[in-house]
Amino acid sequence: MTATEARRPSPIEVERQAFRRRQTARSVLVGAASTIVFAAAIALLILFSPGWPKVQQSFFDPVAWVGAWPRVWDGFLLNLQVLGISVVGVAVFATIIAFLRTLRGAVWFPARFLAAAYTDLFRGLPLIIVLYLVGFGIPGLLQQRVPVLVLGPVALIITYSAYVAEVIRAGIEAVHPSQRIAGRALGLTHGQTLRMVVLPQAIRKVTPPLMNDFISMQKDVGLISVLGAVDAVRAAQIETATWGNFTPYVLAGVLFVVLAWPMIRLTDWLSARMQRREQVGGAA
Amino acid sequence: MSVLSVQGVWKSYGDRAVLRGIDLEVAAHEVVALIGASGSGKSTLLKTIDLLERVDDGRILLGGDDITDPRADPDGVRARIGVVFQSYNLFPHRTILDNVTLGLRAVHRVPRDEATRRGAELLERVGLADHASAYPDRLSGGQQQRAAIARAVAAGQELLLLDEVTSALDPLLVGEVLELVRELKADGTTIVMATHEMAFARDVADRVVFLDAGEVCEQGPPAQVLGAPREPRTRAFLARFLPS
Ligand SMILES: Nc1ncnc2c1ncn2[C@@H]1O[C@H](COP(=O)(O)OP(=O)(O)OP(=O)(O)O)[C@@H](O)[C@H]1O
Ligand SMILES: [Mg+2]
Numbered sequence: 142m143t144a145t146e147a148r149r150p151s152p153i154e155v156e157r158q159a160f161r162r163r164q165t166a167r168s169v170l171v172g173a174a175s176t177i178v179f180a181a182a183i184a185l186l187i188l189f190s191p192g193w194p195k196v197q198q199s200f201f202d203p204v205a206w207v208g209a210w211p212r213v214w215d216g217f218l219l220n221l222q223v224l225g226i227s228v229v230g231v232a233v234f235a236t237i238i239a240f241l242r243t244l245r246g247a248v249w250f251p252a253r254f255l256a257a258a259y260t261d262l263f264r265g266l267p268l269i270i271v272l273y274l275v276g277f278g279i280p281g282l283l284q285q286r287v288p289v290l291v292l293g294p295v296a297l298i299i300t301y302s303a304y305v306a307e308v309i310r311a312g313i314e315a316v317h318p319s320q321r322i323a324g325r326a327l328g329l330t331h332g333q334t335l336r337m338v339v340l341p342q343a344i345r346k347v348t349p350p351l352m353n354d355f356i357s358m359q360k361d362v363g364l365i366s367v368l369g370a371v372d373a374v375r376a377a378q379i380e381t382a383t384w385g386n387f388t389p390y391v392l393a394g395v396l397f398v399v400l401a402w403p404m405i406r407l408t409d410w411l412s413a414r415m416q417r418r419e420q421v422g423g424a425a
Numbered sequence: 426m427s428v429l430s431v432q433g434v435w436k437s438y439g440d441r442a443v444l445r446g447i448d449l450e451v452a453a454h455e456v457v458a459l460i461g462a463s464g465s466g467k468s469t470l471l472k473t474i475d476l477l478e479r480v481d482d483g484r485i486l487l488g489g490d491d492i493t494d495p496r497a498d499p500d501g502v503r504a505r506i507g508v509v510f511q512s513y514n515l516f517p518h519r520t521i522l523d524n525v526t527l528g529l530r531a532v533h534r535v536p537r538d539e540a541t542r543r544g545a546e547l548l549e550r551v552g553l554a555d556h557a558s559a560y561p562d563r564l565s566g567g568q569q570q571r572a573a574i575a576r577a578v579a580a581g582q583e584l585l586l587l588d589e590v591t592s593a594l595d596p597l598l599v600g601e602v603l604e605l606v607r608e609l610k611a612d613g614t615t616i617v618m619a620t621h622e623m624a625f626a627r628d629v630a631d632r633v634v635f636l637d638a639g640e641v642c643e644q645g646p647p648a649q650v651l652g653a654p655r656e657p658r659t660r661a662f663l664a665r666f667l668p669s
Contacts, residue, residue: 323514326475327576328504328532337531341518 202388209380209389216376217396223293223372224362228355230298235305240335242310256306263303268361272296276368289370293362301358308350312343349415352408359401363393373397426489428453428584428615429474434483436469436639443469445639446483451584451617456610458626458647459619461636462662467619470636471586474617475508488583504532507577507585512593514573515561522548522557525576533580544579551575551605567598571605578614585609587618603629623666627651635659 150158187193241249241256263271275296280287316339324334344351366374373393380389429451436444443466451457459467472478474485476492476499485493492502515524526544529535535543548554551571553564561569570590577585587606591599603625610616610629620626626633627647634644635656643656654660 319510319512319514320516322477323508323510323516325500326477326503326506326508327528328500329528330500333531337527338516342516345518 199386200388200391202384202386205380205384205386205388206392208384209377209392212371212376212380213373213389213392213396216371217373217393219289219370219372220362220365221400222290223297223365224359226290226294227297227301227358227362230294231301231305231358234298235302235309236340238302238306239309239313242306243313243335260303260306263300264307266300268296268300269364269367271300272364272367275299289365289368289372292368293365293370296365297358297362301354304354305351308347308354309340309343312345312347313339315346316342349408349412352404352411356401356404356408359404360397363397426453427451427486428455428488429617430484430486431470431474432484432486434470434473434485435481436466436473436478437481443639444473444480447636447639447641449634449641451615453615454613455631456616456629457618458630458633459617459636460621460623460626460633460662461642465636466639467636468588471508471588471617471619474584475506475586476502500532504528504580505583507574507580507582509570509573509577509585509587509590511589515569515576517561520558520560521553521564521572524561524572525579528576529580535580547575547579548572550608552601565598566594567601570594570598570602574602574605574609578609583615585614585616587616587620589619589621592621621666623651623663635662637662 238256238259241252242260244253272293276292279292279295313335320338320342321334324338325331329337363372363374366372366378369375371379373396377389377393381387427450429449431447431449434444434447435442447466447470449457449470459470461467469478473480474487480493483493484491487502487505490502491497492499515521516527519527522541522544525547526535526537526540529540529543530537545554545557548557551574553568553572553575556564556568556572561572564572574585574587574590590606591602594602599622603622606616606618606625607629618630630647632644633647633650635642635650635654635658637658643650643654643659650659651663654663
């Protein structure tokens, strides 16, 4: 690569650049001003509405906020652990299910059938039912206590793998068939072609929907409170009883939103970028 | 002995016979050009040779082994043959060097260092050394096809199949790809290529095979088949190509 030699821009270009800078500055100012006005209007509306003092007392009580923090935070850490284990489990399990559904040939009919039945069943079954079945069924079956760090992830993995497997399969099918042929022509086996050629391209294509599933998993991890574990939601429930208002729930809610927010922004940005690429023509 | 021997091969799609008893011998270091109208079965023949399509009848021998025998290992056979199609050859998520060395590493179990060394050497030869770490979408069509050809011969394949490797390219880029094919011929690579580039076939091929409606209608040295065709069908086909 050769460095482009430094060239003095023509007066026309200088003028254009100056104009664009002024335009940018202007739109930033307009945006900021309108945001401030808008926020002020809403704040006034809320603060001077007759019900506000009562609402603040029930949902935004600073004392309850600080008091509930330690327990809710500890509970939230449990949610994070369950989430971490589940994400790894879903990645592995969903890929296997998607792989089974791509197998061709009569021998593999049972595997294909089971994989399809699995995705159909668990996409239809509410997570909360799976949680109850796993959470109370497995300990009952084994006749012993099973830690929440096992039960929670098992239920989440079972449910979410069904969705994620379908997304991955859609990605696999969206990879141009000639890529598979090119892989086979090189002497790669079916498995190698899938692993080295098709899957990496498939995952790229379905990254935004995959991330959406991840985001909804971040929220659904709060449902493990039905197992009796003291996670953020259950902790908030306990603290609510202590303080006599609902601020601990708001606190737990804020924690979940803060957890999900970066992922949501990232997903938005990625989808927008991919869409732009497609419009430009993109890679072959 | 022939590198490739196609013996009475039939292939149908539905009830339409696309290959109707094809016989073709290709000797070591020979370059054979397949010509024929669109739909005459050139691509289908190349696909049956690479076992991407199964023959309905007849046999194909590669280096004396019957590769159409159901007991033959298709992955092993494909590893011995290099193929380049018209387009969509390279893996878009891998760098050019990775594309070229993937077969060496994954199929031929060459250690990574060794594969990288050989890949770099090969890219140097095809004039793409500067692009080793680029992704395919950063290359021109001609550069992509040259990389695809490099990948197809990277493991020292016995036979190279080229299916209209220049037909998706700008006329300006055709030359560089054909130049590479010419170099491979000079190195002694055995090549079967389907092409619409009559001038190139005349120039580089040792033999031209004219396919018509799934049959070998006429074959021989390029000067004879293209210059003084014996069969009326060959003449009719060429008349459309070389109007004069
Ligand atoms: N997968 C398929 N299913 C059904 N018919 C097919 C299939 N592949 C090819 N054909 C048919 O077989 C015939 C021969 O096709 P083939 O691709 O071999 O022609 P070709 O000589 O390579 O033509 P071209 O010069 O246009 O590439 C065509 O009529 C085509 O429609
Ligand atoms: Mg063709």
